[in-house]
Amino acid sequence: MTPSSExxxxxxxxxxxxxxxxxDDPPPLARGSVNRLLAWVFPANLVLFLLWGSIPGLFLPRQxxxxxxxxKVANLGTVTSLGAFGAMIAAPIIGQVSDRxxxxxxxxxxxxxxxxxxxxxxxxxxxxxxxxxxxxxAWPLVQIFYNVAQGPLSTxxxxxxxxxxRGAFAAVAGIGGMSGALLGSIVGSMLYDSITVGYLFFAxxxxxxxxxxxxxxxxxxxxxxxVEPFRAAxxxxxxxxxxxxxxxxxxxxxxxxxxxxxxxxxxxxxxxLLTDYVHLENPQTVxxxxxxxxxxxxxxxxxxxxxxxxxxxxxxxxVFGASLVMGLALVLPWARPTLTSWLIMTGVLxxxxxxYGAVDQALMVEVLPSAQSFGKxxxxxxxxxxxxxxxxxxxxxxxxxxxxxxGLFPLGIALSLLGAFAVWPIxxxx
Numbered sequence: 109m110t111p112s113s114e115x116x117x118x119x120x121x122x123x124x125x126x127x128x129x130x131x132d133d134p135p136p137l138a139r140g141s142v143n144r145l146l147a148w149v150f151p152a153n154l155v156l157f158l159l160w161g162s163i164p165g166l167f168l169p170r171q172x173x174x175x176x177x178x179x180k181v182a183n184l185g186t187v188t189s190l191g192a193f194g195a196m197i198a199a200p201i202i203g204q205v206s207d208r209x210x211x212x213x214x215x216x217x218x219x220x221x222x223x224x225x226x227x228x229x230x231x232x233x234x235x236x237x238x239x240x241x242x243x244x245x246a247w248p249l250v251q252i253f254y255n256v257a258q259g260p261l262s263t264x265x266x267x268x269x270x271x272x273x274r275g276a277f278a279a280v281a282g283i284g285g286m287s288g289a290l291l292g293s294i295v296g297s298m299l300y301d302s303i304t305v306g307y308l309f310f311a312x313x314x315x316x317x318x319x320x321x322x323x324x325x326x327x328x329x330x331x332x333x334x335v336e337p338f339r340a341a342x343x344x345x346x347x348x349x350x351x352x353x354x355x356x357x358x359x360x361x362x363x364x365x366x367x368x369x370x371x372x373x374x375x376x377x378x379x380x381l382l383t384d385y386v387h388l389e390n391p392q393t394v395x396x397x398x399x400x401x402x403x404x405x406x407x408x409x410x411x412x413x414x415x416x417x418x419x420x421x422x423x424x425x426x427v428f429g430a431s432l433v434m435g436l437a438l439v440l441p442w443a444r445p446t447l448t449s450w451l452i453m454t455g456v457l458x459x460x461x462x463x464y465g466a467v468d469q470a471l472m473v474e475v476l477p478s479a480q481s482f483g484k485x486x487x488x489x490x491x492x493x494x495x496x497x498x499x500x501x502x503x504x505x506x507x508x509x510x511x512x513x514x515g516l517f518p519l520g521i522a523l524s525l526l527g528a529f530a531v532w533p534i535x536x537x538x
Contacts, residue, residue, distance in 0.1 A: 161296065180380075195490075204487070231311040271474070409465075413462070434464065471531070
């Protein structure tokens with residue numbers, strides 16, 4: 109780097125933040141290459157989703173079942189809803205705070221580190237929680253603090269990645285996240301009877317990998333970037349993007365919200381569905397197999413869809429097709445509640461979710477209104493993934509109580525199909 113290149117890069121970064129939107133290319137990286145970021149975003153997403161794949165689906169249900177087996181369904185619904193609500197609120201707030209952060213390490217890195225450290229402490233607290241109240245406090249804190257890291261991490265896509273590489277980047281990040289979720293369920297099932305050890309293991313690995321990600325992928329300094337004066341009214345608008353002024357953002361948000369709600373109805377209750385609907389006596393013994401089947405489906409869907417969407421320059425057909433595939437996957441276990449049906453559903457559902465995850469993030473980034481608010485707006489986007497975690501358990505609990513576990517499947521199918529059709533009104537992305 110020449111002595112004059114850093115000031116030039118800083119000016120380019122400031123100009124980008126002040127004038128660009130989601131469909132503009134960012135300035136060159138401060139150091140390293142897009143390929144290095146591609147290599148590092150995989151483990152960074154993987155370790156975060158190890159948590160989401162193991163804790164709400166296995167460790168929390170097990171922990172609550174040991175405390176109170178009679179009320180396990182209602183307690184799980186309440187605790188997971190509280191946690192998801194915390195994550196939902198935290199994501200856009202930390203996004204707005206990181207948008208305004210000025211430091212020699214850039215806008216996002218300080219919060220990735222803070223989130224990793226605070227999340228580790230909260231997860232240690234959850235590991236040793238021995239009452240319903242302690243769990244109901246600790247799990248929301250885990251969700252909040254790890255979202256302090258995850259939100260700024262997701263903003264790297266519009267901050268640093270050129271448009272021609274965004275499909276591939278989103279695919280790698282998606283494979284990391286979804287592989288982490290499935291591997292989390294596999295490792296979690298192995299530690300099913302040692303959940304304290306599991307909590308501590310996942311806390312340690314997340315902390316190490318996220319700090320290494322920041323160290324090996326430095327960002328431009330944001331010290332000299334101009335910041336608009338703080339106004340309380342702007343902060344109160346954190347949770348709002350005008351759907352009339354930005355209709356594409358609105359439709360992309362609604363599509364994701366519907367699809368993730370349908371997906372969460374099934375995956376959030378997998379353990380209880382396997383025991384009380386499919387009637388498996390020891391579900392923890394087959395969850396690793398289910399995880400492998402899902403992992404294969406996700407990798408196939410993601411590897412094909414992300415780069416292919418870059419090549420053809422289109423996002424919407426992939427998102428639409430993936431949503432249809434996911435909806436149709438739920439038909440089989442609804443008709444035949446057997447382990448074979450569940451395995452087939454898992455593979456097809458994972459294929460569709462891999463296709464979706466590889467392209468949806470790139471689509472969402474390209475409808476963001478302004479680089480000044482990438483963090484805040486992606487935080488809002490994350491509400492479309494977090495809100496289903498809040499409402500899906502409550503909806504699922506009500507459906508199970510009224511119609512039994514079989515009632516979850518037609519509702520999941522309907523929501524997936526509605527999510528597919530929601531992407532077609534988007535005009536700025538093909």
